[in-house]
Amino acid sequence: MTDANHSVPKAVEIEQRENCYKGFYKLDKVLLKHELFAGGMSRTISRELFVRHDAVCVLPYDPQRDEVVLIEQFRVGALDKAANPWLIEMVAGLIDTDEQPEEIAHREAQEEAGLSLAALWPISRYFPSPGGSDEFVHLYLGRCSTQGVSGIHGLEEEAEDIRVRVWSFSDALQAVKDGKINNAATIIAIQWLALNREEVRGLWK
Known part of the structure; x- marks a missing residue:
């Protein structure tokens, strides 16, 4: 279809981009125009852009025991x-x-x-908050053995204090349903595994 209601805007004109803050993350102010669905260009608009590194998240899964490994850590x-700001999350x-996501x-x-991890299964790649951030997430399922997995981990130089726990898949899925797990990447990965679990276990067992 080629009418204005179904055309795909593509043009963006950056008029000015200014860095307002630069630390571990960056904040840029961008003045721009973009193509409109009805045709033509928008007026100049101002947007603040949170600039950060892309992320890799992996849900470790033991297909033999039907268990996942989740971590807990403080999140500002x-x-x-x-x-409770100690969230239940995936490894990330x-x-x-210059390393590759894998x-x-x-x-x-x-x-x-x-x-x-014995193998990685790509789940998805997505923008978690494109209205104000350029972060891009690479999401994986990781094949592992959960035998003996536990303890406190993390790098002291990065101030990481991470508790590791093994969950049955059914308990992890219930935690998503109950809202106990409340961060997007972990919710997406567990729901994906719920949809694809039979295929994963068939190929990985």
Whole structure:
């Protein structure tokens, strides 16, 4: 279809981009125009853009025992909006080197949970908050053995204090349903596994 109601805008004109803050993360102010669905260009609009490294998240899964490994750690972003800012999450890390996402998945699993992953299954790649951030997430399922997995992990130089726990898949899925797990990447991964679990167990067992 080619009418204006179904055309796909593509043009963006950056008029000015200014860095307002630069620390571990960056904040840019962008003045831009973009193509409109009805045709033509928008007026100049101002947007603040939270610039951060892309992320890799991996849900370790033992297909023999039907168990997942989840971690708990303090998250400052949940400080004002959650009763408990220690969130239940997946293993995750930022792409702040020239490593590939798969390499980071393996390294972070070892650093954060003491896990060796035998294989990775790509789940999804997505923007978690594109209205104000350029972060891009690479999401994986990681094959592992949960035997003997537990303890406190993380890198002292990164101020990481991470508790590792093994969950039955049914308990993890129930925690999503109950809202006990309340971060997007973990919810997406567990729901994906719920939809694809038979196929995964068939190929990985």
